[in-house]
Amino acid sequence: MEQELLSPAPGDSAQDDRRGAAVALPGPAPLPPAGLTLLQRLFDGYPGSLGLRVGSWATRLGRVAHQPPAFTLVLNDPSALRRLLLGQDPLRFAEAYFTGALDVEGDFFEALQLKDHLPALKLSWHDRLRLAVRLLAPPPGSSDEQLRAFGVRRHTRAENKAAIAFHYDLSNDFYALWLDPRMVYSCAYYETEETDLAQAQWSKLDHICRKLRLQPGEALLDVGCGWGALVMHAARHYGVKATGITLSERQLALAKARIQAAGMEGQVEVRLCDYRDMTGQFDKVSSVGMFEHVGLKNLPVYFASVNRLLKPGGLFLNHGITHEEEGWGQALSSRFINRYVFPDGELDRASNVMRVMEQQQFELHDVEGLRMHYAKTLRAWVARLEAEHDRALRYVDEAHYRIWRLYMAASALEFESGELGLYQILASKRDGGPAPVPLTRRYIYCV
DSSP: OOHTTSSSOOTTOOOHHHTTEEEEEESSSSSSHHHHHHHHHHTOOOSSEEEEEETEEEEEEEETTTSSOOOEEEEETTTTHHHHHHHHHHHHHHHHHHSSSEEEOOOOHOOOOOOHHHHGGOOOOOHHHHHHHTTOOOOOOTTTHHHHHTTTEEEEEEEEHHHHHHHTOOOOHHHHHHHHHTTSSOOOOOOOOOHHHHHHHHHHHHHHHTTTTTOTOOOEEEOOOSSSSSHHHHHHHHOOOEEEEEEEEEHHHHHHHHHHHTTTTTTTTEOOGGGGGGGSOOEEEEEOOOGGGOOGGHHHHHHHHHHEEEEEEEEEEEEEEEESSOOOOGGGHHHHHHHHTTTTOOOOOOHHHHHHHHTEOOOEEEEEEOOHHHHHHHHHHHHHHHTTTTHTTSSOHHHHHHHHHHHHHHHHEEEEEESSSEEEEEEOOOOOSOSSSSSSHHHHHHH
């Protein structure tokens, strides 16, 4: 049926196709004739071919509209088209998708490239007036009241705990469907293009342990331990006494159950604790995919807290996401993620992160960029989530399934383009003595 709807209508000419003219079939259209003409003009600059379908009406748009489209936008709510074009805001595209006003058939990743095309559309006041005809008010977003409650983020202890619960306490079973068996929810480490997700996550855990030069009997603290994969790996394979802290009660419960099932209670401990309230002294400290929740104003407090917990000369590995430009808080990715995924997420440039680390008396030893590893990780997660769609709906509603699918796919594209970065920064607490790492980096790669 889809092939018939998107095939050229009788009378369409090859010459029109070469100009990128829309290929449409008769049927009730979602806009009046003037609006359809405007729609065609606006998407003439789209570099590929996209399909658009509303009920029995269908068209192709783009510079090469005569070619089969990479994807088709299916508008379940015809007014969504006018809202998308009138607002020219990719966030409306995202909201239309996960509220069910819009579906995507075909290449989901290619459809997300529209985020780069929508803001470039040039609309005169007359164009806007025509699009506004019969414009319906947008439906309320999913969980709007809960999301608005976060307001301006001050990153207090209560706010951070609420934000972590909003994301990580969604459902352990939901995450288990598409994460690897160890439930590692951070960038994997692909040693080859053919490496599968489970092996890549094992390699990431081991990569971190080797960088930290873990030795039997040492005390390791993992800040933001998730479901306990790293502390268990470090204890099992490197003989350390590991402590993990998290703000997620559901993560804590599952991590404790896994530690008990493995018979590692005497060697591994997990606690519900804010990093600012943690006490003790540790030989090594790791933090993987956590500092994005700290808040830019709190970065000095975060790194000072780690420094306080680390023994003199001890090694610290910070693994986290960065953004290529300052002002990420106004970008589409941050507006969408802060509203629907991570209410407390804030990113900074890698250079600013390292500057703050040095100000808090850390000596930097190694910086490794892993953004393409995260792109592969995210694509693997999306594929696994899509394959488990029906089972996922046992644990979350359709809106949450779509939000997670969209945020991970969009993030993969941003890592691939370089808009987002991922860095592992290895540092030590200054003690006035020799650096606590060998002269070369061979120790990281030679097992």
